[in-house]
Structures are given as structure tokens and as C-alpha cells.
Amino acid sequence: MRAVDRAAMMMPGKPVAASDEELLQRMLDGDGDAFEALYDRRQPSVYRFALRMSGSPAFAEDIAQEVFLALIREGGMFDPSRGSVAAYLFGMTRHRMLRRLERERRMSSLTSEATENEVSVADGLVASDDPLEDAVRSERVEWVRRAVLALPVHYREVVVLCSLHDFSYETAAEILGCPVGTVRSRLNRARAMLADKLRALGGDRATATG
Amino acid sequence: MDCREFNRHVQDLADDRLMDVMVRRSALAHAVACRACSALLAGERAVAEDLRIYAEATETASAPPRLKQTLRAAFDAQHSAASASTTASATASAKSASGVLDFPTGDSVALRRQWTRWTLAAAAGFIALLAVGAILATRRDNPIDPRSEMAKAGAVEAIPRPTPSASPASPPSPSSSPSGPSMAPGGPTTAPARKRPRAQLASVRSNASRGSMGDAEETTAFIPLTYMGGGAATDGGLIVRVEVPRTTLLSLGLPLNLERHTSVVKADLLVGDDGIARAIRLVE
Numbered sequence: 001m002r003a004v005d006r007a008a009m010m011m012p013g014k015p016v017a018a019s020d021e022e023l024l025q026r027m028l029d030g031d032g033d034a035f036e037a038l039y040d041r042r043q044p045s046v047y048r049f050a051l052r053m054s055g056s057p058a059f060a061e062d063i064a065q066e067v068f069l070a071l072i073r074e075g076g077m078f079d080p081s082r083g084s085v086a087a088y089l090f091g092m093t094r095h096r097m098l099r100r101l102e103r104e105r106r107m108s109s110l111t112s113e114a115t116e117n118e119v120s121v122a123d124g125l126v127a128s129d130d131p132l133e134d135a136v137r138s139e140r141v142e143w144v145r146r147a148v149l150a151l152p153v154h155y156r157e158v159v160v161l162c163s164l165h166d167f168s169y170e171t172a173a174e175i176l177g178c179p180v181g182t183v184r185s186r187l188n189r190a191r192a193m194l195a196d197k198l199r200a201l202g203g204d205r206a207t208a209t210g
Numbered sequence: 211m212d213c214r215e216f217n218r219h220v221q222d223l224a225d226d227r228l229m230d231v232m233v234r235r236s237a238l239a240h241a242v243a244c245r246a247c248s249a250l251l252a253g254e255r256a257v258a259e260d261l262r263i264y265a266e267a268t269e270t271a272s273a274p275p276r277l278k279q280t281l282r283a284a285f286d287a288q289h290s291a292a293s294a295s296t297t298a299s300a301t302a303s304a305k306s307a308s309g310v311l312d313f314p315t316g317d318s319v320a321l322r323r324q325w326t327r328w329t330l331a332a333a334a335g336f337i338a339l340l341a342v343g344a345i346l347a348t349r350r351d352n353p354i355d356p357r358s359e360m361a362k363a364g365a366v367e368a369i370p371r372p373t374p375s376a377s378p379a380s381p382p383s384p385s386s387s388p389s390g391p392s393m394a395p396g397g398p399t400t401a402p403a404r405k406r407p408r409a410q411l412a413s414v415r416s417n418a419s420r421g422s423m424g425d426a427e428e429t430t431a432f433i434p435l436t437y438m439g440g441g442a443a444t445d446g447g448l449i450v451r452v453e454v455p456r457t458t459l460l461s462l463g464l465p466l467n468l469e470r471h472t473s474v475v476k477a478d479l480l481v482g483d484d485g486i487a488r489a490i491r492l493v494e
Contacts, residue, residue, distance in 0.1 A: 030289045036282060044272045051271050064273045068281050072288055137263065144264040163225065163258070164265045188221060195257050 020085035028075050039068060042086060045165065046093050052160045053097055055149045063100070067092050083174050090175045094157065101153060147197040155190035162187050211236040216247045224254035432480055432489035447488065450479045 018026070018034075020041070026034035046067055050060035070092055078088050148159060161172040162183065169187075173180045219237045222229050229237075241248045453474045476493040 027285075030293070032282060032285055032289075035285050036278065039278060039281065043278075047273045048268055048271050052268060057271070060271075061273050061277060065277055065281065069284060072281070072285050140260065141264050141267045144260045148264070159261070163261045164268075166265075184221075191221060191254065191257055194261075195253055198257065198260060 021080055024071075024075055024078060024085055027072075035072070038071075038085075042089050043068065045086070046089055049090060049093050049160065049165065050097055052148065052164050053153075053156060054101065055145055059100070063093060063096055066096050070096075087171065087174045090161075091177070094175060098153065143198060143201045147194050147201060150197055151190055151193055155186055155193060158183055158186045159190045159194065163191075211240045213240075213244060213247055216240050216244070217250070220247070220251055220254050223251060224258045226258075427476075428494045429478065430492045432478075432491045434489045435487050447483060448481045450481055451493075452477055452479055 018037070020038060023034045023038040023041075027038060043064055047060050047064045050063040051057060054060060054063075067089060071089070078085065082088075083091075148156060148164075151159065157176065158172060161167045161175060162169065167175070169180045169183045173183045176183065216237055219229065219233060221227075223234070223237055223241075241251045454477050456473055456475050478491050478493060479487045480489040480491075482488050
């Protein structure tokens with residue numbers, strides 16, 4: 001079963017975990033522990049969103065910092081009637097990312113090789129017993145990373161949200177601020193472009209293996 | 211199901227997303243029967259598999275622990291400042307029984323800060339408007355006298371207003387262009403507005419009132435700096451001796467001696483009654 005946004009799990013005899021909205025309210029009232037709990041819960045997905053969009057851990061860290069600083073300063077502007085805290089955070093992340101990506105696009109290409117200061121995400125792969133399999137897998141991951149980064153931003157973000165973060169079309173539409181139909185059509189087009197790029201990078205991958 | 215409809219669902223099939231059971235069965239049955247759609251589904255599944263592997267490779271990625279410490283410090287600093295301001299405002303409102311605005315204690319720190327920013331911006335704008343109004347009122351009551359301003363600058367001489375019988379004390383340079391005013395020592399003469407002429411050196415002895423300036427000087431004809439209509443621009447004025455960089459010659463259309471381009475050159479500015487420079491002549 002594909003995973004989507006996970007809610008707090010309830011178990012008999014155990015205290016119920018506070019919802020994001022409750023943690024946010026307590027945070028706004030000055031509860032530092034509530035802030036840390038919300039950070040621990042949501043920071044990884046925010047960071048991964050920025051990482052998968054940019055391919056740069058440094059960029060992702062900067063964006064994550066900006067987003068949570070903004071949450072500390074402007075968290076009172078969150079309106080629960082407009083969506084969830086997770087979608088709110090993703091929306092803030094997306095807004096800041098697009099701004100910085102546009103600025104950096106004018107200075108360098110995002111499809112270039114990783115710089116000395118960047119670590120390829122493939123390097124973080126857990127090693128298996130088979131070094132050859134590791135190498136093949138690592139190369140495959142790097143192909144996909146480059147192919148995703150080569151997509152235009154508006155196609156890239158639907159691939160990242162729907163195919164990498166496992167968000168539903170409705171959740172992605174909420175984050176992107178567009179209709180569900182637009183998300184589906186962009187994803188359709190993005191996947192076709194991705195297939196072309198992967199073929200160009202690694203040979204004909206049209207035939208599924210296994 | 212036909213190929214067109216299959217196309218709409220192939221992505222969900224490849225990603226194994228939640229689908230209507232009947233639609234799923236129909237799509238899979240179509241893929242078995244249609245070779246093209248079968249290949250399409252295979253291609254989509256390959257892409258989905260690649261993306262799944264990439265997602266797994268980045269699943270554990272997270273920001274370094276130092277970021278949490280930094281943000282917690284920022285959070286504590288933010289709320290310490292907020293507590294201090296809330297305490298101060300609560301004390302002030304407790305001291306005054308009436309006529310004091312109560313700060314909304316239930317509002318977030320962000321809203322309070324936003325209100326403060328708007329207030330400061332409005333106050334700054336109001337002060338700026340007052341300053342501009344005061345300056346305009348002062349200028350209207352006390353128009354700037356170019357003569358007094360120029361007198362402060364140093365070497366200034368007043369040019370007498372021309373009379374119909376006024377004639378130049380020395381003939382103008384034969385090579386001087388008829389465009390623009392040719393400023394003979396006797397005073398300015400009326401000239402129609404023309405484009406800027408190229409200056410030509412002329413040996414003209416300086417005005418006797420400038421005898422205190424020293425040795426005889428050579429000057430060019432006056433080069434107009436503004437488009438002057440009729441005679442209004444030459445009704446009196448002042449001549450001010452200045453020093454300008456030689457590169458100024460370029461802007462006047464004069465050739466620049468590259469060997470001496472870093473030095474300054476003496477010039478006379480003809481300043482009208484309104485304080486605007488009308489013309490310039492070079493002095494050597």
C-alpha cells in the first residue's frame with residue numbers, strides 16, 4: 001500500500017500524540033518543546049522536498065531554515081480552514097524554493113554535475129552485500145536525480161510531490177494552488193519527459209524488467 | 211475501454227494508486243489486448259520503478275542537528291522579546307486607568323510587530339510630507355537669488371542688461387558660428403536658439419573688469435548649454451569662473467587631448483537670472 005500523509009497513531013494505554021495544529025498553537029503561545037516536536041515531525045519532509053527539487057543538501061538546509069524561521073515569526077497567519085499545517089509548510093517551502101531557484105537559474109545550470117560542496121544523494125545509499133549491485137543502483141539513482149533536475153520547475157514539482165512524496169493529486173493541488181486536473185496533466189507530461197531523459201541518459205528503458 | 215481512456219489511467223496503474231476496481235480491471239484487460247497500450251504501461255512502470263528507487267535513496271535525508279539548535283535559539287529569542295514587550299505594555303496599561311490603548315494580549319507576536327511597522331511607516335511618511343511642504347513654502351516666500359548664490363562661489367561679475375544701442379567692444383571671432391550667443395566683452399547679445407556649435411578658439415582680450423584676474427587670457431566663444439528661445443535667455447546674468455575636468459570637453463563636442471585629459475580647465479559659466487547655466491566658454 002502506498003503511503004500518504006500519516007496521522008498520529010492511536011494505541012491503547014498510550015497518550016495521544018498532539019496534532020500539528022495543536023503543536024502550532026502551543027508553539028505560538030511560547031512552548032519551545034512544542035516547536036521542537038513540530039520541527040522533528042515536519043522538517044524531514046520539508047528538507048527532502050527542497051533536496052529533491054534542487055539536488056543540493058546545502059540549498060535544502062537553507063530553505064528548511066527559512067521555512068521554520070518564517071513559521072516562528074508568522075505562524076499566527078496559519079488558517080486551518082485553508083488546509084493542513086503540512087500543506088502550509090510545503091506551500092511556504094515551495095514559494096521560497098521557486099524564488100531561489102529562479103535567482104540561481106540565472107547564475108548556473110541545475111543540471112550540472114555536483115560541485116565540490118555538494119554530496120550526491122547516491123552517496124547516502126545503504127550498502128548491500130553486492131558491491132556491483134550497489135554501483136548499478138547508485139548509478140541509476142544518479143540518472144534519475146539528473147533527469148528530475150532537468151525537468152522544468154513546474155513539471156519537476158508535480159513529479160516530486162506526487163511520485164516521490166506520494167502525495168495524492170488533491171494534496172498536491174492544494175500545495176501548488178491549482179486544480180487537480182492541472183496536476184494530472186502536468187504529471188502526465190512530466191513523466192513522458194522523464195522517460196525521454198532517462199532513455200537519453202541510460203539507454204532504452206521502455207521495456208520493464210521483471 | 212479504448213486507448214484514449216486507457217491513457218488517462220495508465221499512470222495510476224503504473225504507480226499502483228487507488229483506483230475504482232472496475233476501471234482497473236478494464237484497463238488491465240485492455241493492456242492485454244492492445245500491444246501499444248501494453249508497451250505504454252511497461253514504459254510507465256519502468257519510470258515509476260526508477261522514481262521509487264530514487265525516493266528510497268533520499269527517504270532518510272534530513273537537515274543536520276545544528277539547524278534545530280539554531281532554530282530553537284531563534285524561537286527562544288523571539289519569545290523572550292515578546293514576553294518583555296507584553297510585560298511592559300501590561301504595566302503601562304495597569305498604571306493608566308483610561309485613555310490608554312490596550313494592546314491585544316491574545317494576538318500573536320507577528321500581528322503586533324506588523325502593527326508597529328505600519329505605524330512607524332505612516333509616521334515617517336507624514337514627517338517627510340511636512341518637510342517637503344516646509345521647503346516648498348520657504349522657496350515660494352524667498353526665491354533663490356542667483357546673484358547672491360553666485361557671489362558666494364567666488365569670482366562673479368554682473369553683466370549689465372543690454373540696451374538697444376549696445377555694441378560689442380570687440381568684433382566677434384570670424385570663425386565663430388552664428389548659432390548661439392557670442393559673448394563679446396561688452397555684454398551678451400541676443401541670438402536665436404540653435405544647436406550647439408563647435409567652439410573655435412579666438413583671441414579676445416578679457417573684459418577690463420577682469421583685470422584683477424591677472425594676465426591676458428584667450429577664450430572661446432560661448433557654447434550654449436540649454437536651448438534658448440528668443441532673447442529671454444540673454445537678459446542679463448552672471449559670469450562665473452569655474453574649473454572643470456577636461457573630460458567635460460567631450461560632452462560639449464570638443465576634442466579631448468588624451469595627454470592632458472586628467473587635468474582641469476578653466477571656464478566661464480554664463481548663469482541666467484534663474485540660476486541656470488546658459489552657456490560656457492573655455493579659458494586658456
